[in-house]
Each structure stands twice: as structure tokens, then as C-alpha cells.
Amino acid sequence: MSDTAPTAAAPKRPQSVRASRARLVIAAMLFVSVVINYLDRANLSVAMPAIADELSLSPAQQGLLLSAFGWTYAALQIPGGWLIDRVPPRVLYPVCLILWSLATGFMGVFAGFAALIVLRLLVGVFEAPAYPINNRVATSWFPEKERGGVIGFYTSGQFIGLALLTPVLTWLQSAFSWHWIFITTGAAGVVWGAVWWLVYREPKRMRTANAAEVEHIREGGGLVDLEDAPPPRKAPSWPDFAAVLANRKLWGIYLGQFCLTSTLWFFLTWFPTYLVEYRGMDYIQSGLLVSLPYLAAVAGVLLSGFASDALVRRGAPLGLARKGPITAGLLLSTAMIGANFTDSTAWVIAFLCIAFFGNGFASITWSLVSALAPRRLIGSTGGVFNFVGNLSSIATPIVIGLLVSETSFAPGFVYITAVTVVGVLSYTLLVGRVERQPDPEEAAGPAPGGTASA
Structure with missing residues (x-):
């Protein structure tokens, strides 16, 4: 036996949140998901010149094919929110990822015009819940003081991914054929869907997240218990939707979002075709040059949030801090018309x-949803805002396809510039002063014989 008495066990050291950074892994996963999401939106625009040549498509037919994604994507924005409240992200996200990626991959196999439209509609169906899922994950995994930064980080993936990977897609097309653009991006999405299912867990179920990190998220306002006890939700009612549809200021931001995203959808649909068919570039040249506006947009996105928050910290009115970057960015976007001269x-x-930098600089439009919507109807207002904004994914490809001719793209730039000017007027004349809009239910007061709710 030992002649020394056993010592008491050392007290267990408290866990440190710094020793557990699982939420950094989640942020990276969201970033990769957004990169894949936007690659599968934009890959058709990269392949369109070759598809149009092979299938002898007119500009109007190209516009119809480029718009097919938007029909189902926009229509399912509001129903998608209902689904997200009922199916956990660990299940719903990989299912959506794999299904839209399979539809994308099959676009490289079934190459007829009608088949491409049907498959593109399916991509829109299964991508519709993606961004609301991202928001749901960010709400569960990040405290309030970190959430804005992580949303900005993963949102930047839509431009960074396109800037870095569009040249890769154009090389695939040049080295093999346009079919491999869809096969490759589809396969990447299927693999990533499997990775998401294997890795993602809610905060309390993630093995690499210790108790200190979970408590850090909870104390900072993160909803770590969202999957276990989802908050009760009042079913949306027609009077609620009427309230968010009949408000002048809210229509100002709805129309403004449509105008802002019209420029985005030009770059996601017609831009590569413009460079190849109207500027006479080859696929490799166009792929490299397409990257430059995307990088400019990244700079605009990052700078807009910094500038807006700096104005708030200096005591500027909320209207100036939020509307200022938006209207300035929209005005910069009108530089697109210079391409006609x-x-x-x-x-x-x-x-x-310059135009796409302005589009990125104006990208803080969701901040006005939070500032203007009636408190009880922020979700409904956001749904309508997203729906109207995404109608541009339908209108922009079709209208440009109808306006341009075989030899001139100038009417397309005139259309986007005119829509952008409407956006400036919308934020200036319709939105006006930024202030929370009244809730009609609260304004009506308690029912006779009842009491006002807290």
C-alpha cells in the first residue's frame, strides 16, 4: 500500500465558452449552403448562351426559361414559412438541398426546352424555404449581438461564391459542355445535403457545443429551445394581411424591394448572355469579367451595414441611417445606363x-421591415415584402427578353434603370418618415366588455 493518503479530486473547472465554438461551424455551414443556393440560381445564366445556340432559342424564349425559377420560388415564400415552423432544420434543409440539387443535375441530362423549364420550376420549389431556414438556424444558434454579423457573413456567400466559382463553371462549359455545369453543381448540392444531415444539430444536441456555449447563446437571446418548445403562433388572418397590404409606407418598401432585386436578377440571368452574345466575348473571358461586379457587390454589402450602424451610433435619425444607404445605392445602380453609350x-x-456595388450598398432593406412593420405583424409584413421583391425574378428575365433584339441590348438597360428610379421615388415619396406603423387590432381597442391585452 502507498504510505501517502489519497488526495481529494481536484475541483472541476468551469467550462469556458471559448473552449467551445460550435457556432462558428454553424456559420461556415450556412455560408456554404448559401454559396450552393446561389450557384444553382445562377448556373443557368452561365450556360444560357450555349443552350440558346444548341436549341435555337429566341430572346423571348430565353427570358421565359430564365424566369421559370422565380414563378415557384416567389409563390412558395409565404407557405414555406409555415413548413419551417413544423419541420426541424436538420431534416428540412438536407431534403430541400438534395431535391433541388437533383433537379439541377437532371438539367444536364434532359436538355429539351420544356424539360428545362419543368426542372427549373422544381429548383424554385425546393429552394423556396432555404433563406427562411437560414434565419431559423441563426435565431437558434447565435445571440442577438452576434446575429447581425453572422447574417451578413452568410449572405455575402451569394456574391463571393459567384465571383470565385463562375470562372470555374465557364471553364467546365468550355472544356466539356454546358451539361457539366448542371451535373457538377447538382452533385455538389447532393453531397452537401448529406453533410448537413450528418453534422447539424440544435445547440443542446451538438456534441461539440459545451454547456457554457449553449448558455452564452441563451443569455444573449438565442432561442436554443426552439425545437423542443416552439413558441405558439397565431394563425394568420385575413384582417392581418389586409393591414399589411393597405399601408402606404409598407407598399413603399415592397415596391422598393422589387426595384432593388430587379438589378440583382439582371446579373443572375442575362449578364453572361450580354457579354457573350452582345459584346462578342468567349466563355472564359465572360466568366472572368462576370466575377468583377460580384466582387463589387460584396464590397457594397459589407460597407452598407458599417455605414448604417455608424450613423446610428452618431445619433442620426433612423430614417437617414437606414434609408440613406438604400437610396444612395439605388442611385448608384442607375450607372448601368452608361453601358449604352x-x-x-x-x-x-x-x-x-458601379451598378452592382450600389445594389449591394442598398441591401439593408430588411432593416426597414423591422422598423416599419406593426410589432405583431412583422412576420406577415416580411412575407409580403419577400414575395413582392421576388416577383422581380419573374419579371426581369421575361421583360428583358421581350425588349432586346438580336443585335441590341440597350432597351434592357433602359428598363432596369427606369425600374431603379421608381425604387428611389418609392423610398422617398411612399415611405417618407421611418416610424413603426400602428397595429389595427391595437388601434381598435378592446372589444365591448373586454379588457385590453398586454
Whole structure:
């Protein structure tokens, strides 16, 4: 036996939140998901010149095919919110990822015009819940003081991914055929869907998240118990929807969002075709030049949040801090019209970089949903806002396809510029002063014989 008495066990050291950074893994997973999401939105635009040549598509037919995604994506924005409240992200996200990725991959196999439209409609169906799922995950995994940063981080993936990977897609098309653009991006999405299912868990179920990190998230306002005890939700009513549809200021932000995203959807649909068919570039050149406006948009997105928050910290009125970057960005987006007045490729790309920088700089529009919507109807207001904004994914490809000719793209730039000016007027004249709108239910007061609710 030992001649020394056993010592008492050392007290267990408290866990440190720094020793557990599982939420950084979640942020990276959201970023990759957004990259894949936007690659599968934009891959058709990269392949469109080759598809149009092979299938002898007119500009109007190209516009119809490019718009097919938007029909189902926009229509399912509001129903998608209902589904997200009932199916956990660990199940719903990989199912959606794998299904939209299979539809994408099959676009490289079934190459007829009608088949491509049907498959593109399916991509829109299964991508519709993606961004609301991202928000649901961010709400569960990140405290309030970190949530804005992580949303900005994963949102930047839509531009960073396109900027870095569009040249890869154009190389695939040049080296093999346009079919491999869809097969490759579809396969990547299927693999990532499996990774998500294997890795993702809610905060309390994630093995790499210790108790200190979970408590850090909870104390900071993160809803770590959301899956266990989802908050009760009042079913949406027709009077509620009427309230968010009959308000002038809210229509100002709805129309403004449509105008803002019209520029985005030009870049996601017609931009590569413009460079190849109207500027005479080959696929490799166009892929490299397409990346430049996307990088400009990244700079705009990052700078807009910094500038807006800086104005708030300095005591500027909320209207100036939020509307200022939005209207300034929309005005910068009108630089697109300059492409109609030059034959220089360098100047064309410069004008389009300025326009897409402005589009990114104006991207803080969701902040006005939070500032203007009646408190009880923020979700309903956001649903309508997202729905109207995404109608541009339908209108922009079709209208441009009808306006441009075989030899001139100038009417397309005129259309986008005019829509952008409407957006400036919408935020200026319809929104006006930024202030919370009254809830009609609260304004009506308690029912006779009843009491006002807290």
C-alpha cells in the first residue's frame, strides 16, 4: 500500500465558452449552403448562351426559361414559412438541398426546352424555404449581438461564391459542355445535403457545443429551445394581411424591394448572355469579367451595414441611417445606363461594377421591415415584402427578353434603370418618415366588455 493518503479530486473547472465554438461551424455551414443556393440560381445564366445556340432559342424564349425559377420560388415564400415552423432544420434543409440539387443535375441530362423549364420550376420549389431556414438556424444558434454579423457573413456567400466559382463553371462549359455545369453543381448540392444531415444539430444536441456555449447563446437571446418548445403562433388572418397590404409606407418598401432585386436578377440571368452574345466575348473571358461586379457587390454589402450602424451610433435619425444607404445605392445602380453609350468593354464593366456595388450598398432593406412593420405583424409584413421583391425574378428575365433584339441590348438597360428610379421615388415619396406603423387590432381597442391585452 502507498504510505501517502489519497488526495481529494481536484475541483472541476468551469467550462469556458471559448473552449467551445460550435457556432462558428454553424456559420461556415450556412455560408456554404448559401454559396450552393446561389450557384444553382445562377448556373443557368452561365450556360444560357450555349443552350440558346444548341436549341435555337429566341430572346423571348430565353427570358421565359430564365424566369421559370422565380414563378415557384416567389409563390412558395409565404407557405414555406409555415413548413419551417413544423419541420426541424436538420431534416428540412438536407431534403430541400438534395431535391433541388437533383433537379439541377437532371438539367444536364434532359436538355429539351420544356424539360428545362419543368426542372427549373422544381429548383424554385425546393429552394423556396432555404433563406427562411437560414434565419431559423441563426435565431437558434447565435445571440442577438452576434446575429447581425453572422447574417451578413452568410449572405455575402451569394456574391463571393459567384465571383470565385463562375470562372470555374465557364471553364467546365468550355472544356466539356454546358451539361457539366448542371451535373457538377447538382452533385455538389447532393453531397452537401448529406453533410448537413450528418453534422447539424440544435445547440443542446451538438456534441461539440459545451454547456457554457449553449448558455452564452441563451443569455444573449438565442432561442436554443426552439425545437423542443416552439413558441405558439397565431394563425394568420385575413384582417392581418389586409393591414399589411393597405399601408402606404409598407407598399413603399415592397415596391422598393422589387426595384432593388430587379438589378440583382439582371446579373443572375442575362449578364453572361450580354457579354457573350452582345459584346462578342468567349466563355472564359465572360466568366472572368462576370466575377468583377460580384466582387463589387460584396464590397457594397459589407460597407452598407458599417455605414448604417455608424450613423446610428452618431445619433442620426433612423430614417437617414437606414434609408440613406438604400437610396444612395439605388442611385448608384442607375450607372448601368452608361453601358449604352460606350463601345469599350472596360467602360461597360466599370459601369456595371458601379451598378452592382450600389445594389449591394442598398441591401439593408430588411432593416426597414423591422422598423416599419406593426410589432405583431412583422412576420406577415416580411412575407409580403419577400414575395413582392421576388416577383422581380419573374419579371426581369421575361421583360428583358421581350425588349432586346438580336443585335441590341440597350432597351434592357433602359428598363432596369427606369425600374431603379421608381425604387428611389418609392423610398422617398411612399415611405417618407421611418416610424413603426400602428397595429389595427391595437388601434381598435378592446372589444365591448373586454379588457385590453398586454
